Amino acid sequence: MPLLVVGSVAIDNVETPSQRRDGLLGGSATHFSYAASFFTDVRLVGVVGEDWPAEHTALLARRGIDTSGLVTVGGGKTFRWTGRYEPNMNDRETLDIQLNVFGEFNPQLSDDYRRSEYVFLANGVPALQLRVLDQVPGCRLAVADTMELWIQTTHADLMTLFKRIDGLVINDSEAKMLADTENLVLAGHRVREMGPKFVVIKKGEHGAMFFSEHETYVMPAFPTEKVIDPTGAGDSFAGAMMGYPAQHDDFEPRALKTAMAYGILVASFNVEGFGLERMQQISRDDVELRMDAYKKMLTF
Amino acid sequence: MPLLVVGSVAIDNVETPSQRRDGLLGGSATHFSYAASFFTDVRLVGVVGEDWPAEHTALLARRGIDTSGLVTVGGGKTFRWTGRYEPNMNDRETLDIQLNVFGEFNPQLSDDYRRSEYVFLANGVPALQLRVLDQVPGCRLAVADTMELWIQTTHADLMTLFKRIDGLVINDSEAKMLADTENLVLAGHRVREMGPKFVVIKKGEHGAMFFSEHETYVMPAFPTEKVIDPTGAGDSFAGAMMGYPAQHDDFEPRALKTAMAYGILVASFNVEGFGLERMQQISRDDVELRMDAYKKMLTF
Numbered sequence: 001m002p003l004l005v006v007g008s009v010a011i012d013n014v015e016t017p018s019q020r021r022d023g024l025l026g027g028s029a030t031h032f033s034y035a036a037s038f039f040t041d042v043r044l045v046g047v048v049g050e051d052w053p054a055e056h057t058a059l060l061a062r063r064g065i066d067t068s069g070l071v072t073v074g075g076g077k078t079f080r081w082t083g084r085y086e087p088n089m090n091d092r093e094t095l096d097i098q099l100n101v102f103g104e105f106n107p108q109l110s111d112d113y114r115r116s117e118y119v120f121l122a123n124g125v126p127a128l129q130l131r132v133l134d135q136v137p138g139c140r141l142a143v144a145d146t147m148e149l150w151i152q153t154t155h156a157d158l159m160t161l162f163k164r165i166d167g168l169v170i171n172d173s174e175a176k177m178l179a180d181t182e183n184l185v186l187a188g189h190r191v192r193e194m195g196p197k198f199v200v201i202k203k204g205e206h207g208a209m210f211f212s213e214h215e216t217y218v219m220p221a222f223p224t225e226k227v228i229d230p231t232g233a234g235d236s237f238a239g240a241m242m243g244y245p246a247q248h249d250d251f252e253p254r255a256l257k258t259a260m261a262y263g264i265l266v267a268s269f270n271v272e273g274f275g276l277e278r279m280q281q282i283s284r285d286d287v288e289l290r291m292d293a294y295k296k297m298l299t300f
Numbered sequence: 301m302p303l304l305v306v307g308s309v310a311i312d313n314v315e316t317p318s319q320r321r322d323g324l325l326g327g328s329a330t331h332f333s334y335a336a337s338f339f340t341d342v343r344l345v346g347v348v349g350e351d352w353p354a355e356h357t358a359l360l361a362r363r364g365i366d367t368s369g370l371v372t373v374g375g376g377k378t379f380r381w382t383g384r385y386e387p388n389m390n391d392r393e394t395l396d397i398q399l400n401v402f403g404e405f406n407p408q409l410s411d412d413y414r415r416s417e418y419v420f421l422a423n424g425v426p427a428l429q430l431r432v433l434d435q436v437p438g439c440r441l442a443v444a445d446t447m448e449l450w451i452q453t454t455h456a457d458l459m460t461l462f463k464r465i466d467g468l469v470i471n472d473s474e475a476k477m478l479a480d481t482e483n484l485v486l487a488g489h490r491v492r493e494m495g496p497k498f499v500v501i502k503k504g505e506h507g508a509m510f511f512s513e514h515e516t517y518v519m520p521a522f523p524t525e526k527v528i529d530p531t532g533a534g535d536s537f538a539g540a541m542m543g544y545p546a547q548h549d550d551f552e553p554r555a556l557k558t559a560m561a562y563g564i565l566v567a568s569f570n571v572e573g574f575g576l577e578r579m580q581q582i583s584r585d586d587v588e589l590r591m592d593a594y595k596k597m598l599t600f
Contacts, residue, residue, distance in 0.1 A: 206506040225485040
């Protein structure tokens with residue numbers, strides 16, 4: 001099944017303790033799309049400015065990603081983000097952020113896109129995420145991401161959103177803030193009770209946790225000593241986690257668990273290079289090889 | 301096979317965000333022994349003062365732990381530790397520490413104990429750990445713990461120790477300090493190259509990692525929302541992790557992996573109560589039930 005994603009498309013500058021790279025193809029919807037494209041057809045909805053390099057769109061199109069929903073605003077500039085990672089490669093500081101055309105983003109889906117049954121609402125204002133949901137009445141699996149800013153500033157809209165989505169994918173600090181507890185297991189249960197049928201908490205180098213009414217589980221990250229740039233790891237995780245169910249048109253508990261594992265593995269590739277560099281070097285076969293190793297690791 | 305442990309026996313005062321408990325039976329060798337006693341015969345070597353309550357020894361003896369190596373120093377006082385946990389229940393502050401008789405601890409093993417083949421050197425001065433090793437020439441599996449203080453103050457002795465032990469069990473911050481890197485996978489490999497045949501890195505709520513020449517794996521913690529007192533979790537982990545190989549007289553890679561899982565599960569019980577309270581409520585059957593759930597959690 002085609003998988004629709006709505007979110008940011010950006011140009012990133014990334015500084016790590018050892019290197020700095022400018023002008024990287026970034027954004028939540030971009031990383032999500034690329035990861036999901038290993039599994040299913042992807043429909044990318046986003047907005048860029050006139051400064052957006054055509055080669056970036058070409059790169060996505062070569063992966064078979066449908067970029068017809070990527071709107072270019074005449075006279076506008078693309079969303080730009082500059083960040084610096086701490087030596088632990090987990091904490092980061094935003095040095096500069098320019099929303100530009102993304103600040104006025106108000107996606108209007110085509111008739112074809114409105115029939116999407118698998119939808120991911122990448123991080124964005126909850127009101128915007130709700131407007132997208134309104135446009136996909138036949139959606140069967142709607143999953144959203146969010147961030148601390150929206151938890152703090154648009155809490156009411158977020159709670160409305162939570163009651164309308166099937167799944168929520170957030171990171172550990174967001175879960176703790178939402179649930180007002182330092183215990184992640186408790187946080188997962190509490191956030192699920194706010195509305196989503198299931199909640200996934202991403203823990204970075206420590207893996208991810210899953211919470212539904214009947215299931216609670218944790219899966220570790222794939223151990224890699226090559227962490228070059230964590231930007232987009234969470235979006236890559238979500239891309240594979242949504243791509244697998246869409247590929248098989250199956251989001252039963254069993255499929256979601258396998259999907260979690262794919263999310264973890266694809267994210268483990270994503271961090272091995274700047275931007276999408278490492279992702280461009282791998283194939284689905286590489287993902288399957290790592291899956292074999294991962295399953296073996298978890299068997300005893 | 302009998303399992304020998306040499307380490308601290310203490311009286312703890314523990315403060316958490318919601319409660320405070322004084323006079324708890326504590327110490328690394330104590331938590332280790334109790335956890336290991338679910339699997340095999342345990343020989344506890346430690347030292348206490350005249351203030352040591354006989355009921356504490358009785359409690360250990362009821363678990364079948366051999367306490368003949370627990371020496372009471374006349375006129376002395378038992379090692380006392382007072383600590384306070386942060387709201388995250390992971391970071392803690394030592395409010396007061398009185399080494400007392402443990403400061404002069406110089407264990408002399410009985411002839412019987414000197415024939416031990418499974419030995420755990422709980423956290424202590426490396427010079428003392430080395431003197432214990434000298435007394436167990438027939439030891440086949442020697443595993444040690446250490447702490448940041450010894451990494452910083454007795455580095456040379458620690459490196460000597462590393463070359464003589466089979467395994468090292470440390471926590472994540474100690475591994476990062478030893479290896480001078482924030483990447484735990486890299487840290488595990490580097491510490492192993494310092495001498496131990498295998499290295500286990502404990503990550504608290506995030507589980508544990510294993511590193512040997514041919515294997516690297518991560519296992520998640522068992523998800524529990526009931527974290528009452530984490531004191532002794534690492535020692536409980538080590539107790540089960542050593543107890544299982546001793547029980548089966550098998551420390552091949554396959555057995556060590558199962559042992560890691562038992563370590564994680566027994567530690568998950570330990571944190572569910574103050575001191576040894578929760579541990580006293582469970583049986584090996586409870587551990588097996590949790591093992592079934594854990595294996596199911598890791599299967600997809």
